[in-house]
Amino acid sequence: MDSGGRTETSDEALPRADGSGHHVPEGQAPEEYGDHRGHGDHDEHEHRSRWPLIAAAGAAGLYGGVAISILGNETGLLPPLAGIGLAVAGTIVLLAGIAGWVDQAFLSPARDTQGAFESRESYVSTTLLFLATDVSTFGALFVYYFFVRIGSWPPEELPPLLGSLIVINTTILIASSITFHYAHQALEDDNRRRFIGLLGATLGLGLVFLAGQVYEYYEFVAHEGFSLASGIFGSAFFGLTGLHGLHVTLGVGGIAVLCWRALRGHYGPERDTSVATVSLYWHFVDVVWLFLVVVLYVGASV
Template identity: 60%
Template sequence: MGETDAGVAEGDAHDHEHEHRSRWPIVGAAGAAILYTGAALALVGNRAGIFPSPVGVGIAVVGFAVLTGGLVGWLRQAYLSDYWARAASDRKRRAYRATMVIFLVTDVATFGAGFVYYFYVRIWTWPPGELPELVGSLVLVNTALLVASSVTLHFAHEALDEGHRRRFLALLGATFALGVVFLAGQIAEYATFVGEEEFTLTSGVFASAFFGLTGLHGLHVALGVVLVGIVLWRALRGQYDAERDTSVSTVSLYWHFVDAVWLFLVAVLYVGAEISL
């Protein structure tokens, strides 16, 4: 190889090392900020008489669309572009996983703020007057569904590592379906509380904590369903094997985190709310 060829090869390698510097994470972060702002305006602005609720909802919808677009663009650039031409190096695979871990650590702070509010509420007279019957069959079924989805995703990844493609696809599809059913169950729970119990976001301080935390978690599950759906779509195209599983492992980290948060949320918010200190 001549000096010129060596220089070109070195330049290509340098470009490959830095090609994932992207605007898409910034787009996704902006979408998340718009989403949270819209939700806050929808929930607080109308109640305070300073902002119409429908406008806040519209802003939140736009934010969710921008967030989803940022994530899709990021995934496309990081994972789909030139997928068949080369595999990610071990260093890049570790970097992707580390990035997901850092994101989840920051997400702990997001949930932590909501739990701090709930624990502060618990300092005062308990139980509050608006407390409904929280622990019922629906929440138990939802919990079983989410735990089962973590199990199916874990064994799907194992099947991929062992080269069992059909089992991998079946278990990945089951994970996606369980996530969708969980979201439907949470919507049904909200409908029950609002319709039969007359327990709404504006019922009191506990209600704001309950719907805030469960709604935040539901948003994370919805995002997780989108991510698992993307992984499933790519898997159906044959884009994974034991050496090309970076997105499977990073999405698995996210999904297991969401599952763990739900178990803590059930223990503290559902069961814990019915225990008088």
């Protein structure tokens, strides 16, 4: 208390305020609480990311080039080298799109100590658009598999596809989708410890799933003699499962970035844009896997 009878209060005992005068709890960065620095500033920061569209165009070029190459080798109607060139160009564009997307949606916000506003709706909408185009990529390979099934079946001796490994791997991937859902829910409830724990569990389950798929490939190639060169079914099987494995790998990378940022305290109930987008992607990958198991593993065994 000073000489005038007023009580002295330490600045550290008072809630800190961000740029707009909103109080922020001690020890927390303003960006963790949504960065509400005035609604009038939102328009100049909002944008729609073009990187998912670039990645989708690259994927279309990659798989279109592979299709042209295969068609050229089988029928001679198209030059296979043109397909290879298109596939290479598509791969470069795809990787550039993914790199730009990851930097814009995940790494750039981590570098921005001022917590620039992110338009959650725009990122979610472009992610949904990317996933819609990704459906066509998987759809093309499923059409190829269904074309295989129209002919004489089985086209060659098949390895034992259904076993304990596929059951365990499927259970692991489903469990990872569940842990991711509740991790996001914990973030919305502002339970940071539970959020980080469940997000880490999701990352671990994703890595275990990838290890299981690698082991499955090893068993097929080394012990069953079943590989990508094992006829048209082999190309369909490894094409579909390999494409899905690539998507899981990308998803695991995204979750790893989320874990790194979560440990640095970058997320909060109103700052979850990248968590929402990666969550959508991961749930999509899980749904595709279930469809793949029913059609490819179970369907090929009956």
